[in-house]
Amino acid sequence: MLTEETKNIVKATIPVLEEHGTEITSAFYKHMFEQHPELLNVFNKTNQKLGRQQTALAQTVIAAAKHIDHLEAIIPNVNQIAHKHRALEIKPEHYPIVGENLIWAIQHVLGDAATPEIVDAWTKTYGVIADVFIKMEAALYDEADWQDFVSFKVVDIKDESPDIKSFTVKSDVVELKPVKAGQYITVKVHPEGEDNDALRHYSICSVDTSHGLKFAVKRDVAGDAKGMVSNYLHDSVKVGDELLLSAPAGEFLVETDNKDIVLISGGVGMTPLMSMLQAEVDTRNIKFIHSAYNRDAVPFKDEIKKLHNHENVHFYFNYSETAGRLNKEKLSKIINGNEEIYMCGSVAFMEGMLEIFNDMGIDRSHVHFEPFGPKMSITV
Numbered sequence: 001m002l003t004e005e006t007k008n009i010v011k012a013t014i015p016v017l018e019e020h021g022t023e024i025t026s027a028f029y030k031h032m033f034e035q036h037p038e039l040l041n042v043f044n045k046t047n048q049k050l051g052r053q054q055t056a057l058a059q060t061v062i063a064a065a066k067h068i069d070h071l072e073a074i075i076p077n078v079n080q081i082a083h084k085h086r087a088l089e090i091k092p093e094h095y096p097i098v099g100e101n102l103i104w105a106i107q108h109v110l111g112d113a114a115t116p117e118i119v120d121a122w123t124k125t126y127g128v129i130a131d132v133f134i135k136m137e138a139a140l141y142d143e144a145d146w147q148d149f150v151s152f153k154v155v156d157i158k159d160e161s162p163d164i165k166s167f168t169v170k171s172d173v174v175e176l177k178p179v180k181a182g183q184y185i186t187v188k189v190h191p192e193g194e195d196n197d198a199l200r201h202y203s204i205c206s207v208d209t210s211h212g213l214k215f216a217v218k219r220d221v222a223g224d225a226k227g228m229v230s231n232y233l234h235d236s237v238k239v240g241d242e243l244l245l246s247a248p249a250g251e252f253l254v255e256t257d258n259k260d261i262v263l264i265s266g267g268v269g270m271t272p273l274m275s276m277l278q279a280e281v282d283t284r285n286i287k288f289i290h291s292a293y294n295r296d297a298v299p300f301k302d303e304i305k306k307l308h309n310h311e312n313v314h315f316y317f318n319y320s321e322t323a324g325r326l327n328k329e330k331l332s333k334i335i336n337g338n339e340e341i342y343m344c345g346s347v348a349f350m351e352g353m354l355e356i357f358n359d360m361g362i363d364r365s366h367v368h369f370e371p372f373g374p375k376m377s378i379t380v
């Protein structure tokens with residue numbers, strides 16, 4: 001339990017944290033990796049380079065400080081992060097390392113302004129927040145389909161579009177359970193040599209596991225991100241190869257209330273929504289909206305063909321090459337505002353859609369989304 005005095009000190013430091021939040025977490029990462037280089041194998045180096053994780057962690061710390069009187073308000077965000085942590089095999093013993101380095105960074109950036117009282121208040125507060133994560137993650141480890149990273153054999157690779165491949169994998173030791181539509185698996189590979197683990201999450205694209213677990217990977221070539229892992233999977237992994245996978249994770253799941261749903265995606269964001277479509281096709285009315293550059297770029301055409309004749313499913317494809325982007329005018333003709341909306345795509349796609357939904361007066365509580373990249377770096 002935190003005392004009122006501790007909480008008041010934490011609340012009083014919010015403006016300083018907001019001002020220096022990203023600076024503090026950047027210093028934190030640098031220092032932590034110097035002290036614990038082994039952790040470089042857990043973190044996504046591309047996210048580090050792009051500053052994505054820095055923003056996410058800074059925002060989480062500030063969110064926690066703002067809600068210090070009722071930490072349960074941040075539980076939905078903690079839940080999403082806890083799933084990722086569990087998928088990456090983050091364990092309770094990692095938390096003190098993060099805590100020590102975060103406190104060091106606060107002192108380092110704030111200098112004399114970080115009085116012993118402030119440092120003490122934040123040390124205690126971090127402990128409380130860490131406990132929330134550790135407890136939630138313990139429950140997720142308990143319910144995981146398997147523990148740790150397990151070797152799976154690649155049994156099929158399919159070109160789903162010019163830049164998206166699906167990989168179907170099977171293991172001799174893990175008996176696959178039914179997949180929850182919307183979840184992802186985590187792959188551990190070594191494109192830079194055996195000493196350098198690279199971990200990535202990829203959405204599962206089929207709820208049917210009778211032939212194995214199927215996930216999709218887009219070849220990432222744009223911007224700074226260069227897609228080390230996706231290019232490795234596309235170019236170097238062949239049928240018969242082994243891949244290390246941790247168990248399915250993620251809380252981007254369709255609510256079981258039978259309400260009509262809109263599944264809206266951009267590019268490879270269709271992947272988790274394809275699982276949702278398969279899982280929900282007999283349960284309710286579904287509007288399946290997809291935005292792609294052109295018809296050629298649309299993934300999972302075979303799956304779409306299979307599901308095309310269901311009366312309750314309506315497909316809308318927007319090809320930006322000829323029709324421009326999805327906008328309010330187009331979406332207002334499709335979405336009536338009484339549905340639950342599930343969407344997935346790049347951070348830019350999500351932000352664009354969220355702005356349109358705001359304009360359409362759709363309450364955010366009816367919009368569920370999963371960006372590729374840290375969710376809390378979305379600022380709309």
Ligand code: HEM
Nearest residue numbers: 042043044047053056057060094095098130373374375376
């Ligand atoms: C991801 C917060 C502790 C390792 C994240 C994300 C947030 C976050 C907000 C981004 C989630 C998303 O993708 O949307 C926190 C907070 C912590 C904490 C507030 C402490 C209370 C830890 C610990 C470790 C860790 C102890 C392990 C040393 C990671 C990794 C990712 C991640 C590897 C994936 C992102 C990447 O690789 O760039 N965390 N975290 N975190 N966290 Fe934590």
